[in-house]
Every structure is written in structure tokens, then in C-alpha cells.
Amino acid sequence: MKTILHKAETRGSANHGWLNTHHTFSFANYYDPERVHFGALRVLNDDSIAGGGGFGMHPHDNMEIITIPLEGDLRHRDNMGNEEVIREGDVQVMSAGTGVYHSEFNNSEDKKVELLQIWVFPNKKNVQPRYDQISIRDISKSNEFYQVLSPDSTDQGVWIHQDAWFSLGSFEKGKTASYSLKKEGNGVYAFVIEGDVTINGQELNRRDGLGIWEVDKLDVVAGSNARVLLMEVPLLN
Template identity: 55%
Template sequence: MATTVLHTADTRGNANHGWLNAFHSFSFGNYYNADRNQFGVVRVLNDDTIAAGMGFGTHPHNNMEIITIPFEGDLAHKDSMGTSSTIKSGDIQVMSAGSGIQHSEFNPNADQQTKLFQIWLFPNKKDVTPRYQQITLDKAAQKNNFAQILSPSADDEGVWIHQDAWFYMADFDAEYSKTYSIRKSENGVYLMVISGIITVDGQELKTKDAIGITDFEDIEIKAQTDAKFLIMDIPMQL
């Protein structure tokens, strides 16, 4: 029997700093919710809007897999490994912080805001050599399909991380439905709606609503309207 937890968009934490408007699915910064510290190995899911020309100064991370997915605008990245790059809408970036890394992130555009998800996962290996990777996603592959954008293997589709996790991006037409099957029996799924309305085994989810599901093999996902969503198939135990 599947177990579910529903996180509607209006129950997220919010920190509006002017230059940054951040919605937190899990405890982060000044937002603390004892019932929402993490879901399995997902520690952070921040839905950020960064004002033109603004961003995060250099700051450290360690032993965390950090995934950034921009939906609007660009994000310029620099880090202590010597990486200097810009990710754009339609890209995905991963940084394995491992034994320690410092980086900065800012919106390089003077006339456009940047909107993105930043997701932190606990790794299955500690103190690995830090690494950086970014790719451009195939948006056509997401049409009425679960397009894999992340996995545990460098030889598989999408970026890879140090964790038995698989991410999928989907862009469904209204009324389209498809069954999702869990990758590993001990994993769970955390699904976030990017836009539109879907049902997951009959549970309606609107834009920026999320659902966590465990103890299942298959779930039926149906779009009520044109809809985009992110599926994170992740271990439930650290």
C-alpha cells in the first residue's frame, strides 16, 4: 500500500529578500519545519527567483550533491575548481561538493530575472573529489514522456551524481496519462509540478504542488491541463 505525503505550494517556506524570492519545500535558512527537514535523501528543494544582476557571493559546500535547473533566464557559476560557466533555461547543472568546494552564482542579465530549482541530495559517498557537470536537455524528449535527466551512472542519460537517484522531466499534453515505475524497490518518489495540473493516482496537484510517495511499484500520472513536472526517484534511507 503506497504511502503519500502532500506538500501544496502554499505550505512552503518563503524568504523574500528583494533580490531573491525563495520558496523552500524543506527546512532551509530561517525557515524551519520539523516535519519537513527532508524526504529520503532530498534535503533541499528551493524554488528561487533571482533579480537582474543579483546573486549569491562565494560560499562553501561539502558532502552534498547540488542540482540546479533553470527555467527562465541564466545563471553564471564560478567555483574553486576553476569552473566558470553559464547555465540557461533548458540546461541542468550538477556539482558534487564532496571534500569541499566554494562557488558563487549570479544572474548575469541586467534586464531579466532568473527562475530555477536548486535541489540538494545527500550523497552515498563522503569526501569524494569535487566535480562539476552541465548539459543541455532535449526538450523534445520530454513531450508525453519521462525524459531521464539524472542518474547514478556517467554512462547513462543526463548528468550523474553519487547517489542511487534518477530524475525525469516530463511535458504532458492535457488528458495524456502514463504509468511511472519505481527504479529500485527501496526508493521513493518526490514529484513537483512545474506548471499546469496533474493527478497522481487520483490526487490532484497544481503548479508548484509536490507529492512524496513510498512503498509502491507503479503510479498513474495524468495531465488535466498541459503540464510540466519533475520526478525524483530517490533512496529513502541515508
């Protein structure tokens, strides 16, 4: 088993007033040559957008972009004709492919929205851009991991053009859970959204990240009430 630990306080950060953001991997004005990506996982941004704030229309291409609101509602528009509100309990995905323009704004004028935005390198380039959004409220479970993303359009959750699987779990203090990797050679990046957990012997706290590879299974113990996101991705040469 090999691991890499990223403590919450070591992340890149920027406070623009309307946006308070933390970058697990190099992004925008934050660059660390040792923290460019974890395998196919390129971006893990932890954003807090003030009421009325947001990102105007901007382009993406050849990237799988996943948005998970943690608090509040996010308003999305794109040049594919989609106008949606993404709420806490939803997961959104865009396959940018040949190119897409979109905007993201807080849907409230006076309450913040907190979200994770995640970018994954695709295994196919120049695909037709696509958009999808689901509610995970009906598939969520307590004290175990449940899948919210996969490479299979017929499987549970959203799907992307990559051999990647994302799972969420909410745990009560003292509860344990296991996660078995789906594909040989993949690694897992674990991100602690809330609380304290121990994963394969490594203690982690709120907003800590842990990359794990050369392992078949993760064992998780909740040291307090906790919520964890597991992102299984191919390791890139």
C-alpha cells in the same frame, strides 16, 4: 502506497528583494521538524533572482547539488576553475565532496532568472569535488518522462553519488504517462513545475509536491498543460 502532500502555499518563503525564494524543505530561516527531508532529498528550493542579483562565493561539502533553470540564464563560478552560464534547458550538477566554493548570479541585469536548486545526500562522503553541465534539449520528449539524472556516469543525463534518478515530463492536457521505479525501496518526490496533474489519484497544482513510497509505479494524468519533475531517491532511516 504511502504519500505526503506539500501544497505550494505551505512552503517556507522569503523575499529579499533580489531573491524571492520558496523552500519545500527546511532551509535557512525556515524550519519545520516535519519537513526536513524526503529520504535522500534534502533541499528543494524554488528561486527567482532579479536582474544583477545572486549569491556570492560560499562553501558546500558532502552534498550533491543539482540546478535546473526554468527561465533565464544563471552565471556560475567555482574554485575548481569552472565559469559557465547555465541556461533554461540545461541541468547542472556539483558533487561538493571534500569541499567547494561557488557563486551564482543572474546573467542578465534586467531580466529575472528562475531555477530549482536541489540537494541530495550522497552515498559516499569526502569524494573529489566535480562539476558537470548538460543540455537536455536533445533528449526531451513530449507527453512522456525522460531521464535527466542517474547514479551511472554512462547513462542518460548527469550523474551523482546516490542511487537516485530524476525525470522530467511536459504534457498536454488530457495526456497520461507512467513511471516505474528503478530501485526497490526507493520513494519518489513529484514536483509540479507548471499546470495541474493527478498522480496515483492525488490532484496536484502548480508548485505542489507529493512524496510517494511503498509503490512500484506512478500513473500521471495531465489536467492541463503541465510540466512535472520526478525525483526518485532512497528512503533514509
